[in-house]
Amino acid sequence: MNAPTPALVAARPERLRLVGQRRQILAMMHQRLMLGMLVYVGIIALIVARILYLAVFGDHAGRQGAITSLIPERGDILDRDGQPLARTIDAWTIGLHPNKLIGDKLEIARALTRLMPERDEAAYFAMMRSGKNFFYLRRRASPALVEAVNALGEPGLSLDREPDRLYPQTSLAAHVIGYTDVDGNGVAGIERTYDKQLATAATRNLPVQLSISSRIQQALEHELLAAMTTYSAIGAAGIVMDIHTGEVLAMTSLPQLNPNAAGQGSPEARFNRATLGVYELGSTFKPFTVAMAMDSGTIKSFGQMYNCPKSLSVGGRTIGDTHPFGRACSVAEIMKESSNIGTAQIADQLGTARQRDFLKKMGFLDRSPIELSEKGRTLSPGANWNQVERMTVGFGHGIAVSPLHLATGYATLFNGGVYRAPTLLKVGRDHPVAKGHRVFSEDTSYKMRALLRLVVTHGTGKKADAPGYRVGGKTGSAEKYHNKSLLVTSFAGVFPMDEPRYVIVVMLDEPKGTAETYGFRTAGWNVAPVVSKTISRIAPMLGVRPDKAREPNLAEVLRFVREDLEQ
């Protein structure tokens, strides 16, 4: 292409000055040539441009399948300190392609039985002869097994990697985190609630950070499991919560569940007692009744006297006490000895409307707003809320709520009286503290501190005291509705009581008496020690400094307690 183009088109027209047709033909030929050349040049230019573009911006042949960033197949779940609670890793999968087998099938079946004894030789042999294309032999195989299978050298046995969900802390907080099915879809807990966020490509690079603290969770789980074993309980639940932000720092339900193999757990183990289970929690409700009465003005002081006979008959039902007074007693004494009769009278004075109003504002009549799908519907007297019901609700019977409700209620009562929705996500810039609404007055909240501390220092919850940490709280032992001989024991505690920061709720389902408890199985004997041990462990982690010199002002309540009742 030695530049003849201009000569053909325009140069030396005198040489082309021929006559007639010939000239016309030539002109036409020129035009055609011109057109063809333009097309040719155009194509060349296009190719050159493309090559240049590729040279500058394009990929080269040696480029690998680009792994440019580390985005997991499914987002991580972290605890509040950044420790991973759920991660997706590449796991080995052993598969069988019966049609690609070349070795002796019987031999291979024998070798497979030796390596993976969950099926016998006959089963493996049948699979190989089935004529199907593919079988999973083992998902999430251990590296040692993969190595052994690889050593068989059989092309019909495939070793692949596929993303797999791993819960490094195994059963820790299993009911909060939840678990996924084989295909990686969340089916319980946070995995289910935030399934979309965890699975979507755009959002899964950001982990979901929970408010759970693994260390606190571990302490709670360990102590609770020990108690559950000691007292042969069928289940247990525990919650630790920050009362000012509503963050759940630990939430456990026993028996334990291993989310790595959730399918192998029993339905009992998969059941989340802390949120899905609703229980009549008994005397732990009494502080609410007293606080309601104080807020409404029916109780003016802790010295207000109520007539406490040995038993009280209302509407065909008899209310009894474990420590009957048989005399007039003050509000402080009622709370200290956990008197049903006294509390029933306080609740009666309060009236149904106000009681229901308070319970509604505390969220006790609705499902908890926490970020889990497993939430139980609370049970209340509903339309049939008369005198007997308001009396029994006053001391925690005839109303069934989850332990989480109870923890939220105590948080409301002691954070100055403001209800805040509990949350499982860490409170931070992306997730501000939930907006609350006032339930109790600040004054009531303040006065209740001394009353609950009294229960622990002088009353039924003595064993819950953790020296130096100023624990206050209330025991509760309720008979099960279907079998009165079985108990649900619970303890709701707050610490440090002079400046409340954390609430702890612990519950044991059907504990039995032991020799150490002299056969007693009420809350003061089995749940209260769990609270004491757990608080001694977790309070230093939470930054609560033990101080034996500090106490809430007990003088406000102690003067209303008759001394001869001291044991």
Place this chain on the structure above:
Amino acid sequence: MSGSSFRSVFMVASCAGAALGCYLVSLRVASERAALEEVETEIVMAQRDIRLLQTEIGTRGRLAQLERWNVKVLALSAPAADQFLEGGFALARLTRPAPQDQLEAPVVLAAAPADAPKPTVQGAPQRQADNGDEGVSARDLLNVASLRTSPPSNRVTANLTARPATTVTADLKPKAAPPRKLAANDLAAAKPARPAADPLAPLPTPAKPTTATAKESGKAR
């Protein structure tokens, strides 16, 4: 003639040269880019490995496992309320030299050899003047023995000048109890480093203050 006829050739050659140069530059850029990508990929792979190893370590060292080890082997428990200190002040209190009640305890100070005129000295320990009229100076004779009257253990503490010729007995009578005679040498053998720490009376012999402090603080902890 030659210049004009070769002009087009030059033109093409220079165009080709320029294009080649541009191409070489872009080739260079592309190869640099590829190398960079390779490094990036390596980084990502390393991060993936780190993540995998972290996961493995985390799984092996999970809290439940640590707890199990603690229950079976270490048996560590949460610190009690008394084990927390309020601050530097409380920490300093742990290392105070000795409780003051040793001063009030009945103290027998010294015993002398047979020819020495002063067998015993009663009262609080104080510096004896150097008389110099005897072969043995009072300083050499001064021995301190004290009794700690803290309730749980009536422990006799004695400090010796460590002169083998001197026979020293420390006799202590707390609250009219029957006198316990203790051969001080035996005592010294039994409890070698237990100096009477009396901050007011500088002892004639070096009392190893560092040992005392360490011991005291050890006990207080």
